[in-house]
Amino acid sequence: MAFHPTAFLRLAALILLASVMPIRSWGQATDSPIKFLGPDAITTTLVDPPVVAGSSSSGGDATQWLKIEFHYEVDPKGTTPFVDAITFNISVEARDQYAKNPASPDSVTVNSVVLTGTETYINLAATHDGYGVFYIHPSTLARYASKSGTSDFAERFNVHLEAMVGGKLADYFDKRPDPSGPDWYKPLTPVPGLVLRQDQCCFIVVDTSRYPQLKPPVQP
16 A cells, blocks of 8 residues: 555544534534533623612622523524524532541542532524523532632633523533533532522523523412
């Protein structure tokens, strides 16, 4: 077989490219009406609460909330320019410093948990620039922070987000690709109900036209 240096160099370049490509952190289903817009589909920032009549805020870490905003595209596959409903399930990496018999103050294997929440947006219009949002209360951040403090929620901890349409997984996204893959959060203990919808907290009055309508909670 004749040796072709040009072909060899091309093959070597492809192998090198594959070795440095980042781990894929999202996975859209076939014919999905929603797509997370990576690689920055999830942003996490510490924000002060809104100031409304009769309230005050001293600012600082003790009063800041974690804002988790996500960016997506809506492409309806039916006969109307709307998707009736999309449910978003979120898992936020955290640390339980008060776990029983922790191995160390910042042990990933023993102290790691995920704070979870869910919300459903309804009547989502076709768009290339859609947004959604979750929030975490300051006291929850303090309770489940690492020894480095609450800034880890914005700077270091991972976030896994899933979009469900008709009860089926339509797309998912991880803020930071994990070497163990997109199921990195599944072995961790879930702590439900601590990641809040906009209508569950003081931010209900903020950016009211930026996000779709939330589905009202089911009445008992």
